[in-house]
Amino acid sequence: MNDLEVMSAAHDAVMTVVVISAPLLIVGTVVGVAVSLFQALTQIQEQTLIQAPKIFATFLTFLIALPFMAETSHNQFLRMVAQISAPTN
Structure with missing residues (x-):
């Protein structure tokens, strides 16, 4: 793998983590603000x-988003395995 492929894989991995964690962070933030406003x-x-x-x-x-999170994580794993096992030129 060259530098561009490594950076692309790292970017893809970071974006996957952001997408997977976004529902939990958004709900936690919204509920926290609502409870703080109530207080x-x-x-x-x-x-x-x-x-x-x-x-x-x-x-x-987490229970509701678990299938989405698992599917996204699985797809990322498959992309990385395909990238690693791809023949190099």
């Missing part, structure tokens, strides 16, 4: 109030 409006300053909904929402999102 600010009601002046309830309980630390466990912000953690429980985020953990529950992230776990639920």
Whole structure:
């Protein structure tokens, strides 16, 4: 593999990680902001109030997005194996 192929493979791997982790990060962020807004409006300053909904929402999102995450990861693995096993010129 030359430098361009290595950089392309690294870019593809990083983008796959971003795509796989995006649903969990987005849901965690949205739930965190919503709970923080609720806490600010009601002046309830309980630390466990912000953690429980985020953990529950992230776990639920993980269960829903798991087939997509597994398929994306599997496709990335197959692309890398094909790239590694491809004959070089």
